[in-house]
Each structure stands twice: as C-alpha cells, then as structure tokens.
Amino acid sequence: MARFLALFALCSLAAAATVATATVSGKPFLVKGKVYLDTCNCGFETTATKYLPESHVRLVCTNRDTNAVTYSANAVTNSQGEYSILVNGDRGDDLCDVVLVKSSDPLSGKPDSGRDRARVILSRNNGLVNDVRFANNLGFTTKQPLASCTQVVAQYHLNDDNF
Numbered sequence: 001m002a003r004f005l006a007l008f009a010l011c012s013l014a015a016a017a018t019v020a021t022a023t024v025s026g027k028p029f030l031v032k033g034k035v036y037l038d039t040c041n042c043g044f045e046t047t048a049t050k051y052l053p054e055s056h057v058r059l060v061c062t063n064r065d066t067n068a069v070t071y072s073a074n075a076v077t078n079s080q081g082e083y084s085i086l087v088n089g090d091r092g093d094d095l096c097d098v099v100l101v102k103s104s105d106p107l108s109g110k111p112d113s114g115r116d117r118a119r120v121i122l123s124r125n126n127g128l129v130n131d132v133r134f135a136n137n138l139g140f141t142t143k144q145p146l147a148s149c150t151q152v153v154a155q156y157h158l159n160d161d162n163f
Contacts, residue, residue: 029122031059031085033098033135035077037105038112040149041141048152049139051081054104057138059085061094061122070094074101092123098135108140115139 035057037050054076061071071091075083085098098118100111118135121128146152 027131028089029087029091030132031087031098031120031122031135032132033057033083033118034081034137035083035100035103036081036137036139037103037108037142038115038139039142039146040152041145042149042153042156043112043114045137045139046152047155048146048148050105051077052104052108052140053077053079053081055081055140056101057083057085057098058101059087059096059098059120061091061096064093064095071096077104087122090123090125092125094122096120096122098138100138100140103140105140107142107144109143110141112139112141 035052035055036045037052038045039048039050040046057075057077059071059073059075060069062068063070071087071089071094073085073087075085077083087096096119098120100116115136115138118138120133120135122133
C-alpha cells in the first residue's frame, strides 16, 4: 500500500508540474534593451555615450537547424533610447537576436561591430522564472567623434597599447 501511495504521489506531482508549465507557457516574453551612439568610437559605452530615440531594431528568430526565419518583430526606441518587444510563444528551438536596423541620429555611422546584435533566450526551459529578457545594448559608431573624446578615454586609463 505504501508503494502505491508513493507512486500515486509521484504521478500527481509530475502531472501538476506539466499543467503549471503549460499554463505559464502561454504568457508572452518581453524583450528590452537600449540603442546608443558611441560618440568617441571606443567600441563600448562611455560617459559621453548618447542614447538614441526613434531608432529601429528588429528581433529575428531562426530555426537552429535550417536557419529559416520563424519569428520577426520590429520596435522603435523611446526618448531614452529604450525599446520593448512583446514575443508570443516559447522560442526554445530557435536562435533569437535583436539587430540594429536604423539610427535616428544623422551623425551615426555604421552599426558597431560586435554591438550590432544581441542574442536573447526566449524559452522557459532554462530555469528563468521572469518573462522579461534583457538584451545587451546595441550601438552605432559616429561619423564625427566629439572633441572631448581624449578626456573621456583618459577616464578609462586606456592608451595606444590597449585601445
């Protein structure tokens, strides 16, 4: 009888976990991030970084085996250079990246290599309980670095050997 009760309890627990997962999986994810202008072309955010309103980003999810696009959504940054993208459904079998599309600043150059995309994990099978996913900030280079960039770079104790 004790074995039967233990087996029944184990099966009940597994069923409850499955129902809980199915209930949660219907909730959408929220992907958040920022877009900036690297005003000194340092390759990273500095005290002189400018966050870009009205810039465009796109979330693109592709099948990890075929590279076929399975999901895509666009967003525009707010006055602080922040974007939010609502994603319906678990994208656990996909590779999802937020990519830069267009800057709103006329001084923007090309997307900064290494800062032009950010991978986000949109699955509930990874131990994260929050529905908000934060992407690394995305950046554009500038066509005309600021005159004060020498002082900005000096704050980081960088020289020609390591910059």
